[in-house]
Amino acid sequence: MIDVKHLSKSFGDNKVLKDISEHIYPGDKVVIIGPSGSGKSTFLRSLNLLEEPTAGTILFDGHEITNPKANIDFVRRKMGMVFQHFNLFPNMTIKRNITLAPVRTGLMTQAEADETAMQLLRRVGLEEKADAYPNQLSGGQKQRIAIVRALAMNPKVMLFDEPTSALDPEMVGEVLEVMKELANGGMTMVVVTHEMGFAREVGNRIFFMDEGKILEQGTPAEVFDNPQHPRLKDFLSKVL
Amino acid sequence: MAQYEAWRVLLQSGEATGWQEFYVKFFQAFIVGDRWKQYLNGVGTTLMVTAMALAIGIVLGILVAMVRTAHDQQRPGHKNLFLGILNGICQVYVTIIRGTPMMVQLLIMGFVIFSSSRNYTMVGALTLGINSGAYVAEIIRGGLMALDPGQAEAGRSLGLNYIDTMRFIVIPQAFKAILPSLGNEFIILLKDTSLITVIGGKELVYAAQAIYGRTYEQMFPLIGIACVYLVLVIIFTWLVGLLERRLRQSDRR
Numbered sequence: 001m002i003d004v005k006h007l008s009k010s011f012g013d014n015k016v017l018k019d020i021s022e023h024i025y026p027g028d029k030v031v032i033i034g035p036s037g038s039g040k041s042t043f044l045r046s047l048n049l050l051e052e053p054t055a056g057t058i059l060f061d062g063h064e065i066t067n068p069k070a071n072i073d074f075v076r077r078k079m080g081m082v083f084q085h086f087n088l089f090p091n092m093t094i095k096r097n098i099t100l101a102p103v104r105t106g107l108m109t110q111a112e113a114d115e116t117a118m119q120l121l122r123r124v125g126l127e128e129k130a131d132a133y134p135n136q137l138s139g140g141q142k143q144r145i146a147i148v149r150a151l152a153m154n155p156k157v158m159l160f161d162e163p164t165s166a167l168d169p170e171m172v173g174e175v176l177e178v179m180k181e182l183a184n185g186g187m188t189m190v191v192v193t194h195e196m197g198f199a200r201e202v203g204n205r206i207f208f209m210d211e212g213k214i215l216e217q218g219t220p221a222e223v224f225d226n227p228q229h230p231r232l233k234d235f236l237s238k239v240l
Numbered sequence: 241m242a243q244y245e246a247w248r249v250l251l252q253s254g255e256a257t258g259w260q261e262f263y264v265k266f267f268q269a270f271i272v273g274d275r276w277k278q279y280l281n282g283v284g285t286t287l288m289v290t291a292m293a294l295a296i297g298i299v300l301g302i303l304v305a306m307v308r309t310a311h312d313q314q315r316p317g318h319k320n321l322f323l324g325i326l327n328g329i330c331q332v333y334v335t336i337i338r339g340t341p342m343m344v345q346l347l348i349m350g351f352v353i354f355s356s357s358r359n360y361t362m363v364g365a366l367t368l369g370i371n372s373g374a375y376v377a378e379i380i381r382g383g384l385m386a387l388d389p390g391q392a393e394a395g396r397s398l399g400l401n402y403i404d405t406m407r408f409i410v411i412p413q414a415f416k417a418i419l420p421s422l423g424n425e426f427i428i429l430l431k432d433t434s435l436i437t438v439i440g441g442k443e444l445v446y447a448a449q450a451i452y453g454r455t456y457e458q459m460f461p462l463i464g465i466a467c468v469y470l471v472l473v474i475i476f477t478w479l480v481g482l483l484e485r486r487l488r489q490s491d492r493r
Contacts, residue, residue, distance in 0.1 A: 050393055077399030087394035091412045100408060101398035133489075146394075153398060 080150030140171030269460030296369025301376025350439030364436030
């Protein structure tokens with residue numbers, strides 16, 4: 001589904017991603033772990049070109065999205081993204097946050113989008129917040145809305161960039177619950193997270209990144225119970 | 241009126257009391273020969289010039305801010321030459337306007353560039369608008385840059401194009417943030433209209449000057465127009481405050 005070939009990214013002289021080649025298959029739940037500054041978020045953000053790769057190509061459903069002629073807006077409609085800091089639009093109600101993109105991109109009429117929004121809000125138990133503004137919600141509620149907003153575009157893959165890192169500990173659970181449900185529904189997901197429990201339970205593949213490379217990858221059992229790379233052993237000993 | 245005539249004679253002979261002198265001078269400044277109409281015309285012109293300069297300033301400011309932000313936000317390696325040239329022009333414009341005094345700009349526009357025009361008020365409004373545009377542009381640019389980049393990223397990641405992201409997400413939030421600065425700029429603009437007198441614009445100061453040129457009594461006309469400016473600014477501030485409160489709706493918790 002997403003084919004990454006020789007992806008590199010530098011900020012000035014700082015090489016953040018070093019020649020990464022990887023494939024993400026339909027239905028995959030890829031969880032990317034690793035220390036801060038290892039390039040996890042940059043890798044994730046490169047997948048929908050929020051970061052422009054310095055070198056390499058990315059294919060999504062067979063289309064080369066790194067080609068300058070590719071219509072990036074069209075590609076991004078198929079890739080939902082959830083941010084660490086939610087990035088809800090504070091100037092709009094929750095419902096409008098959710099329906100803006102489907103309506104403006106011509107995916108749905110306003111009535112259809114409203115319908116979809118209410119359905120999705122019911123799914124995450126927040127339908128009574130439809131007319132509230134983001135500032136009136138808790139962090140956990142905001143992040144659940146952010147997930148709903150991405151889902152409203154009917155994406156083929158969902159990208160999560162540390163979705164629980166900015167949350168109070170007691171709100172982490174409610175967000176992870178929504179993500180688990182999504183995973184069980186068969187959504188293709190790429191998740192950058194520090195929640196090792198979630199990684200083990202939901203991920204079918206774990207990428208361990210450090211210094212701009214994927215040093216080790218495998219099933220949760222392989223990565224967590226039988227790590228090979230010394231850097232991964234060291235990392236796990238600190239976080240588990 | 242009869243009272244005024246009687247006390248005016250007293251004043252000329254030097255026998256008037258303080259109160260009588262005040263009364264006569266007030267009458268001369270505002271009532272005699274329907275002079276209040278001159279002030280009224282002046283206020284009309286002042287408001288018209290402000291409105292026109294405001295419109296020009298906002299349009300210019302938005303254009304310049306859009307060019308400069310779009311230029312700065314280009315993805316590395318995707319520089320657009322045309323945008324680069326426009327950006328250069330905008331930078332020169334902002335530099336020149338902010339680097340020279342308003343008064344000098346007015347004199348140049350009135351006596352050099354439009355020296356053959358007799359429509360001083362229009363030339364004044366145009367100059368003020370061009371001047372204001374440079375400041376408005378920088379205010380808008382500041383607002384756009386201050387907004388969390390995550391907002392635009394969220395918009396783009398949903399598949400919205402650059403224009404829609406700006407229109408629905410970035411600009412409404414930036415506008416709310418810059419409203420106090422914009423209000424401030426417009427108050428300055430309103431008061432700066434007084435400067436167009438130097439090229440013959442017939443606004444409020446012009447009216448006061450015309451009157452004390454005949455009566456040789458400066459205090460009443462000048463204090464009078466100062467009060468008018470003050471009232472105008474207070475009304476204006478109140479209006480901006482109303483707008484601010486309306487825009488703050490989404491902040492309620």
